[in-house]
Amino acid sequence: MTRLMHIGSVPIGGGSPVSVQSMTNTDTCDAEATLAQIRHLALLGCQVIRVSAYSLKAVEALRTITKESPLPVVADIHFDYRLAIGALEAGCAKVRVNPGNMGGEKGLTELSACLKAHKKPVRVGVNGGSLDKDLLEKYGLTGKALAESAMREVRLLETHGVEDIVISVKASDIRRTIDACEEIDRLCDYPQHIGITEAGTIETGRIKSAIGIGSLLLRGIGDTIRVSLSGDPSPEVTTAIDILRAVGLRKDYVEITSCPTCGRTGIDVESIAKKVREATKDINIPIHAAVMGCVVNGPGESKGADIGIAGGAPDSGVLFVNGESAGRVKGDLAGILIEGIFKIAYERGYKKQ
Template identity: 50%
Template sequence: MKRRKSRPVQLGGVTVGGDAPVSVQSMTNTDTRDAAATIAQIRRLVQAGCEIVRVAVPDREAARALSEIKKNITIPLVADIHFDYRLALAAIEAGVDGLRINPGNIGGRDKVAEVVKAAGRKKIPIRIGVNAGSLEKDLAGDGEITPEAMVESALRHIAILEDLNFFDIKISLKASDVPLMINAYRLLAGKVDYPLHVGVTEAGTVLRGSIKSAVGIGILLWEGIGDTIRVSLTGDPIQEVRAAYEILRALGLRRRGVEIISCPTCGRTQIDLINIACAVEDRLAGLDMPLRVAVMGCVVNGPGEARHADVGIAGGKGEGLIFRKGRVIRKVPEALLVEELVKEIDDLVNGRNRDEGF
């Protein structure tokens, strides 16, 4: 795939756009006013691989918490602002790395100019976030939202910032309708060279939302469109980060953590593969070294798939074979498969660390 060319934007220590890898971000669902809870959640997100985090800033108390949050995290912090330009100014003063605003809804031109001047002084990028559910009245028409209307909204907001000589911009065009979102991004991608934040908004619960996001985000990334992504899910934001990396991994764009290859089971399966695969996934969730682990239920496809994995198992009747780089290591009872597989992975990881001088 050929990546769309976009101008790079610096968000703290993370480059978005240009030749930088597609970055993964999420948003906290804690009360931002509770700095301790928000910091704790961000740290868990970082462990999962989150590279940019956004927090809601609904009022002055939330804005006051931003400096404490910023001091205690290691990834760029983006403040999500609506309606009140003073919250954007407070967030900038608190040291955030980025803003998410709609220039058209935070006040008149003079108010926008104040925000832009403050952001420019501290080199803080602004993401223009267009959402199909909150378009301007003249663009929403009779309620049927079109890709053209979403793009027109984005271009209006872009023009406001450009007229103020501000170009440190990222853009998102989110919708819960996947075809609408895809077509809007496609249309905008040919009109501007700003980096694009891609996602399906209000995608749903973990299963449904991950599927909708994989389709929408995946199609665009395959077409070279997208510089940073968020998988929006109703649930623990940790799942957003995991889903994002699975999308990127499936497209060959990023490889982080363990890739588990497991078969869907069938009548030949003679071990409790479903629970074994889930247990392996849980045990390896915190390992960020890129490894391919095969968990296969029988000898038909098992040895072949395990041969292409760093380590894996292939089940038999009440037992399984442990493979490593395609070589059978040993046969173990079903009850010990998970533990023995994890031990083999520990040995592999520790050996790789030694070999690479870690």
């Protein structure tokens, strides 16, 4: 198990739930625009937000941002340790740096002292673009090279007494990322922030991220995740949550199983499933519902769900509740399922927000 640490109020590692991160793409100097984006991402389910601190003016804006942000703020710093110190003093809950470019021994000593004084964690991030040249020559562009490079950075911090370290090793290549994260997992017990970097636009990036992040999570690797997509960060958050649900790490929702439909399909499975999903999306209680198109495979799946419908003739089917047939139903099948799901949710303690 990885070490437990905290990014503001969000626990990372030590068996804590895997948390969802994203990054703003507004100009950090525009505190209001950045805060508006953070609030929106928080509503979607983002738990930790990273913000680029690229100048003294941006660090100044972080004072306002950290004060009003509903999420702990991580400052992303490159090349200037004074910006990292400024971001920590401005209230950031963590900084993401590359210790090797923090101004040599002087910069690293001052930054380490600041991290320890504020008791805040630091993330060491290495990707294909920031690989040490000698490691690149020794191992080629491989996961091992990424992991070794990250561990060098980690050791730099350790020699300065810093212990709260989160590691991220990312590549845009899925295999390389998995190799690197597995190697880190073998070498140390620091929490890992995982993701596929520069995964692309939403169409392809979602799939690459789901495979890469999902594979790692299923291996028990990853304490916090970010889906990196070009453009609006909103889909990063929704995709991250979908990944956590798909691998079974988040169960606080209505999971809907629906069949792919075929020549036997008797009801409009797709539209029923979509209506049920939309109507129940705010329920934060684990419930399993099934929408199946016929009585061949339908009863089996429906019996395994808390509630399900197996279609028959158009607009009719058999309703199953807790694995038992509740009789034939006809008419608005989506409405019948939605009503049944809410009944189960209230029985299980759901309270409408």
